[in-house]
Amino acid sequence: MSVNYVSDNSGQTIAVQISIEDWKRIKNKYPDVDELDGPLPEWQKQLIDQRLAAIAQNPDRLHPIDELFSELDKED
Structure with a gap:
């Protein structure tokens, strides 16, 4: 492309x-x-709320995207 x-x-x-x-x-x-660009369906809003709550309970689970890319590069 x-x-x-x-x-x-x-x-x-x-x-x-x-x-x-x-x-x-x-x-x-x-x-x-x-x-x-339309409104999010209710199921997507609920999923986002669940994920945000999980992050709030355990903020150490959240890592910068650069770390993920580095880990993926190591697996090659």
């Missing part, structure tokens, strides 16, 4: 562009992709 990054005048990346062919492939694989 070819990706083009769009930057503002200060060089900050503000958007990503993909080709229409890539967009069509994404839409074929994920037909609901256009609706991702």
Whole structure:
């Protein structure tokens, strides 16, 4: 997939562009992709609440994503 990054005048990346062919492939694989900005279903809200409660009870379970990537790289 070819990706083009769009930057503002200060060089900050503000958007990503993909080709229409890539967009069509994404839409074929994920037909609901256009609706991702809609409201969360109640079951997803409940799941998020459960996970946040688990983190609050045991904050040591939460680790930076960089640690996960490092662990995954070691497994190769």
